[in-house]
Amino acid sequence: MSRTRLSLDDVHALSMAALTACGADKENAEAVTHFMWAAERDSCHSHGLFRLPGYAASLKSGKVNGKSRPTVEDLAPAAIRCNGDNGFAPMALKVGRDPLAERARETGIAALAITNTYHFSALWVEAAELAEMGLVAIAMTSAKPMVAPAGGTKALFGTNPLSFAWPRVNKPPMVFDMATAAMARGEIMVAAREGHTVHDGAGVDKDGNPTNDPDAILEGAQLAFGGTKGALLALMVELIAGPLIGQPFSVEQKAIDNNDGGPSTGGEFILAIDPARLSGNTGVLDHAEKLFSEVLAQEGTRLPAERRYQVRAGNEANGIDIPTTLYETIKALT
Amino acid sequence: MSRTRLSLDDVHALSMAALTACGADKENAEAVTHFMWAAERDSCHSHGLFRLPGYAASLKSGKVNGKSRPTVEDLAPAAIRCNGDNGFAPMALKVGRDPLAERARETGIAALAITNTYHFSALWVEAAELAEMGLVAIAMTSAKPMVAPAGGTKALFGTNPLSFAWPRVNKPPMVFDMATAAMARGEIMVAAREGHTVHDGAGVDKDGNPTNDPDAILEGAQLAFGGTKGALLALMVELIAGPLIGQPFSVEQKAIDNNDGGPSTGGEFILAIDPARLSGNTGVLDHAEKLFSEVLAQEGTRLPAERRYQVRAGNEANGIDIPTTLYETIKALT
Numbered sequence: 191m192s193r194t195r196l197s198l199d200d201v202h203a204l205s206m207a208a209l210t211a212c213g214a215d216k217e218n219a220e221a222v223t224h225f226m227w228a229a230e231r232d233s234c235h236s237h238g239l240f241r242l243p244g245y246a247a248s249l250k251s252g253k254v255n256g257k258s259r260p261t262v263e264d265l266a267p268a269a270i271r272c273n274g275d276n277g278f279a280p281m282a283l284k285v286g287r288d289p290l291a292e293r294a295r296e297t298g299i300a301a302l303a304i305t306n307t308y309h310f311s312a313l314w315v316e317a318a319e320l321a322e323m324g325l326v327a328i329a330m331t332s333a334k335p336m337v338a339p340a341g342g343t344k345a346l347f348g349t350n351p352l353s354f355a356w357p358r359v360n361k362p363p364m365v366f367d368m369a370t371a372a373m374a375r376g377e378i379m380v381a382a383r384e385g386h387t388v389h390d391g392a393g394v395d396k397d398g399n400p401t402n403d404p405d406a407i408l409e410g411a412q413l414a415f416g417g418t419k420g421a422l423l424a425l426m427v428e429l430i431a432g433p434l435i436g437q438p439f440s441v442e443q444k445a446i447d448n449n450d451g452g453p454s455t456g457g458e459f460i461l462a463i464d465p466a467r468l469s470g471n472t473g474v475l476d477h478a479e480k481l482f483s484e485v486l487a488q489e490g491t492r493l494p495a496e497r498r499y500q501v502r503a504g505n506e507a508n509g510i511d512i513p514t515t516l517y518e519t520i521k522a523l524t
Numbered sequence: 525m526s527r528t529r530l531s532l533d534d535v536h537a538l539s540m541a542a543l544t545a546c547g548a549d550k551e552n553a554e555a556v557t558h559f560m561w562a563a564e565r566d567s568c569h570s571h572g573l574f575r576l577p578g579y580a581a582s583l584k585s586g587k588v589n590g591k592s593r594p595t596v597e598d599l600a601p602a603a604i605r606c607n608g609d610n611g612f613a614p615m616a617l618k619v620g621r622d623p624l625a626e627r628a629r630e631t632g633i634a635a636l637a638i639t640n641t642y643h644f645s646a647l648w649v650e651a652a653e654l655a656e657m658g659l660v661a662i663a664m665t666s667a668k669p670m671v672a673p674a675g676g677t678k679a680l681f682g683t684n685p686l687s688f689a690w691p692r693v694n695k696p697p698m699v700f701d702m703a704t705a706a707m708a709r710g711e712i713m714v715a716a717r718e719g720h721t722v723h724d725g726a727g728v729d730k731d732g733n734p735t736n737d738p739d740a741i742l743e744g745a746q747l748a749f750g751g752t753k754g755a756l757l758a759l760m761v762e763l764i765a766g767p768l769i770g771q772p773f774s775v776e777q778k779a780i781d782n783n784d785g786g787p788s789t790g791g792e793f794i795l796a797i798d799p800a801r802l803s804g805n806t807g808v809l810d811h812a813e814k815l816f817s818e819v820l821a822q823e824g825t826r827l828p829a830e831r832r833y834q835v836r837a838g839n840e841a842n843g844i845d846i847p848t849t850l851y852e853t854i855k856a857l858t
Contacts, residue, residue: 268632296600326763340826340828428815434799468637478767481767488676
């Protein structure tokens with residue numbers, strides 16, 4: 191497949207040009223671009239420019255407000271809400287992040303409910319940024335139904351990711367971002383397009399039978415990772431990123447979506463914790479480094495995000511490649 | 525195997541007699557007994573009287589303070605700490621629970637750090653009790669090293685359970701309590717004793733090779749459920765229930781334990797959330813019931829804890845069975 195090389199500045203400029211041409215104002219385009227740019231910087235292509243056509247579709251259909259002005263309000267002393275004004279989630283995250291961090295430092299632990307947004311971006315970006323500010327962060331979001339509940343065979347939950355970030359001493363944060371689905375939706379779509387099978391446990395067909403055929407899974411349902419336990423975590427994410435913050439759960443998101451190819455409406459829950467406060471100032475980050483050393487002393491281990499950090503410098507110096515077909519699609523939007 | 529039938533009142537009386545005979549005062553014995561009694565009531569035998577000999581051993585060795593007087597202090601406006609005074613965790617949980625609930629109602633979301641305790645009980649008991657008070661609860665704890673990290677083959681994490689509870693309308697809470705290990709330690713020990721194999725993915729031998737032999741796993745390491753994702757969750761629990769609250773992580777717990785057969789010292793982290801506050805009073809519990817209805821509309825599904833609730837009434841009416849050998853062991857302590 192032909193590929194086109196772009197510097198990270200090119201990535202930024204291309205995204206800005208496409209989003210503003212589709213109706214986003216500069217501030218909203220900057221917020222959304224930042225998330226795709228950060229993903230490309232770390233070779234996380236599934237959440238990079240690959241997402242741009244979806245963002246563009248939802249701007250063009252009029253579903254998403256490309257000129258959103260999110261507002262922050264108090265829910266409780268340790269909980270705030272950032273109403274996304276029907277824009278994309280990155281804009282609400284940009285507006286809500288500093289108030290969340292400030293609140294967590296005041297109260298020790300604080301929650302941010304992101305509401306009335308359209309979520310299409312990687313969770314690790316915002317979790318890592320909170321950790322860079324010295325906070326422990328947990329983020330969760332849901333999406334349209336794709337994953338069966340424990341014991342069931344019909345799509346009900348989103349791929350419902352959970353991201354966790356921990357600040358490190360003189361190092362970028364330890365951060366992971368995992369779908370509670372066994373496979374990313376994008377991986378199954380790629381397998382279907384390229385005609386290869388997927389691993390056991392990835393999903394079931396429309397009759398509920400286990401299958402390795404990605405097309406059959408797309409007509410049926412994905413499964414959660416790790417069997418019943420993963421499906422229970424998916425349920426937890428569905429409750430926390432939905433009803434708990436007054437936002438629609440996956441089935442409800444689907445019912446009101448216009449199927450323009452972009453994200454559906456929904457919320458995100460972010461928890462921020464000040465580790466100095468929670469630990470009673472016991473040298474918490476140095477203590478955690480001892481645990482990380484124990485992990486890394488074992489052959490074959492690495493900390494989550496290490497691979498991303500390893501490729502980052504190279505991508506910053508040399509740029510990244512995207513499929514030329516994707517490049518042409520995005521150029522045509524500008 | 526010969527079994528002995530006990531009413532739930534018998535369970536309570538037997539536990540009280542044994543714990544007080546081993547040096548616990550009435551208040552500490554009541555707290556610990558409550559957790560074993562609740563487990564037996566719901567046929568959760570792995571955390572019922574099966575644990576009593578371990579509790580007794582740690583009282584008799586002098587490791588655990590059977591006359592503990594836990595104290596609650598502020599860490600931050602939304603975070604409190606209950607110092608367990610080197611007693612068993614249930615005593616600190618009893619003392620810390622109401623202050624946590626009160627704080628969560630004040631601040632919307634609040635954390636309880638349980639410190640300087642010895643944890644040997646099921647997490648779902650306290651998570652469910654917070655949900656019965658109308659709060660969403662998440663609890664995590666760690667223990668001595670038994671589980672390998674992602675990519676590794678040596679025991680490093682505890683079985684590191686995570687429990688989540690959600691309040692329901694006119695029903696007992698939705699609650700789950702899952703080890704992040706693929707199998708409970710007790711199940712592997714039972715398999716070793718009874719001479720049968722365990723499922724793929726349960727663990728590795730001392731050379732790091734995958735095995736279905738429970739004895740080899742006990743010499744080697746257990747694995748997390750669901751591969752890398754489960755191992756990352758185990759790391760998250762290890763950080764949150766350890767360094768974050770100023771408590772030892774698993775390797776450190778092992779280094780200071782006296783190996784008396786009871787639990788090692790450590791902490792527990794509990795998060796309580798007021799769903800009315802977080803949702804902005806949007807009928808959050810009714811909304812969640814709609815999600816539960818969607819789950820239950822699929823054939824083959826049930827909500828977590830439903831099986832326990834189904835057996836509860838029968839156990840309350842008819843009592844429960846425990847192995848006669850266990851009964852004799854406990855009687856001998858009294």
